[in-house]
Amino acid sequence: MLCDKKFLIGAVALLMGVMPVCGQTKPRPQVIIVGVNGMEWDIIRPLLLKGELHNFAEVIQRGVYGKMRTLSAPNCPKVYSSIATSTPPEENGITGFVVAGKTARTDMLKREPLWSILSKHDVTVGMANVPATFPVMPLNGYMISGMLTRGQGCEDGILCSPKLSEVKGGEAVYPPSMVAELEMNVGDFWIDCSRMPTAEQLKGKEAEAIDHWLQQVSQVRAQQAKLFDYLLSHHRTDFTMFVQSCEDRVGHWLYPIQPYNVGYDPALHSIRLNAFPDQYRAFDQVLGKILKYVDRNTYLFIISDHGIKPLREFEEGRRLYHSAHDHGGNTPIIAKHDFEDGDDVPGSFIAIGPNIKRDVRLMGFTVSVFDIAPTILSLYGIPQPAQMKGRVLSEIFEAPGSQPEPSAR
Ligand SMILES: [Zn+2]
Numbered sequence: 001m002l003c004d005k006k007f008l009i010g011a012v013a014l015l016m017g018v019m020p021v022c023g024q025t026k027p028r029p030q031v032i033i034v035g036v037n038g039m040e041w042d043i044i045r046p047l048l049l050k051g052e053l054h055n056f057a058e059v060i061q062r063g064v065y066g067k068m069r070t071l072s073a074p075n076c077p078k079v080y081s082s083i084a085t086s087t088p089p090e091e092n093g094i095t096g097f098v099v100a101g102k103t104a105r106t107d108m109l110k111r112e113p114l115w116s117i118l119s120k121h122d123v124t125v126g127m128a129n130v131p132a133t134f135p136v137m138p139l140n141g142y143m144i145s146g147m148l149t150r151g152q153g154c155e156d157g158i159l160c161s162p163k164l165s166e167v168k169g170g171e172a173v174y175p176p177s178m179v180a181e182l183e184m185n186v187g188d189f190w191i192d193c194s195r196m197p198t199a200e201q202l203k204g205k206e207a208e209a210i211d212h213w214l215q216q217v218s219q220v221r222a223q224q225a226k227l228f229d230y231l232l233s234h235h236r237t238d239f240t241m242f243v244q245s246c247e248d249r250v251g252h253w254l255y256p257i258q259p260y261n262v263g264y265d266p267a268l269h270s271i272r273l274n275a276f277p278d279q280y281r282a283f284d285q286v287l288g289k290i291l292k293y294v295d296r297n298t299y300l301f302i303i304s305d306h307g308i309k310p311l312r313e314f315e316e317g318r319r320l321y322h323s324a325h326d327h328g329g330n331t332p333i334i335a336k337h338d339f340e341d342g343d344d345v346p347g348s349f350i351a352i353g354p355n356i357k358r359d360v361r362l363m364g365f366t367v368s369v370f371d372i373a374p375t376i377l378s379l380y381g382i383p384q385p386a387q388m389k390g391r392v393l394s395e396i397f398e399a400p401g402s403q404p405e406p407s408a409r
Helices: 006-015 041-049 054-062 076-085 114-120 178-185 206-234 246-254 275-291 317-322 369-379
Strands: 030-036 064-068 125-130 141-145 239-244 298-304 347-352 360-362
Touching: 030 275, 030 369, 041 054, 041 275, 054 275, 054 347, 076 114, 076 369, 114 125, 114 239, 114 369, 125 206, 141 178, 178 206, 206 239, 206 246, 206 275, 239 275, 246 275, 275 298, 298 369
Parallel strands: 030 239, 030 298, 064 360, 125 141, 125 239
Antiparallel strands: 064 347, 298 347
């Protein structure tokens, strides 16, 4: 299945000290990417207007922000793999949650991802909970896998939420020696957000089941926040990428929708109307913790793979209970993101950092998911590989073409 092992071998060679180490005349740029699975501006905007997202508002004011063009029928593994490789799914091999009948894995990746290229160029890399990074790959730093990590109760194509100790079928942490350290300092954390309850689990006890599930979601987020804080304080790397997934998961079935929408069920959707907005309020708190590590020389990118919108009039309503839409389960969803026209559920792009423009709104779809990797590489002075379909987002910098000089290496 693995079509090109060169990039894995390259990273291993680097770690063995085979790659030449050159003199360095100035520090490398610090870059932190925070990915949110399913950032929906329709929900975020009113919260910003009400002044409830202080950290998010601050970042927007300090930088460039706007929509990001995503893929057709977007979902996490597909889009994050396209972000990492700057290639479309049919080229990089990760076409969805399931590829050729099996849950997508990193060893199905046919194009070299950003973290491998950075590692080869002596940039230290730290990653946690990025979708479709299981099993983890050797790199010049650490990697903790994310969505699609396999473990107990993980049928192919179905999301699950294994704890670190429940992982099966591959390694979730690189280097493996870091597992004990994480267990001691962070605990036995859930690697992905909670699996959504099934229609059968909800029937007749909706409020109780929703509250129980949301409680676990809060625990997942608290653990993730603790993990991110620990990694940034104890394992700072040049390039860091973290992803959160609970926003999307909550939105799918607890999107605050009123009657006359496809799939509306008063037993489910007339209660806990704050469940989904609360996820962005909680994200804002996590963002506040991350911002402690963002000084004036650090680039921070907040990106989202897609938005999430209520079902449309042409959907089949309750029949979705047993459909394979979105996360492949049988949860009674009321919102989704795998619309064929990905422009209906755009991703998000926000950037702050040295010489990045301030308080600028990007209009239309000038930024695409393919542009992230080339732009990051440019910050480190690394040429864009021929495989990459995107471009460097030169327009986000103060003067076109005035990105920081390539770091000497
Ligand atoms: Zn989703």
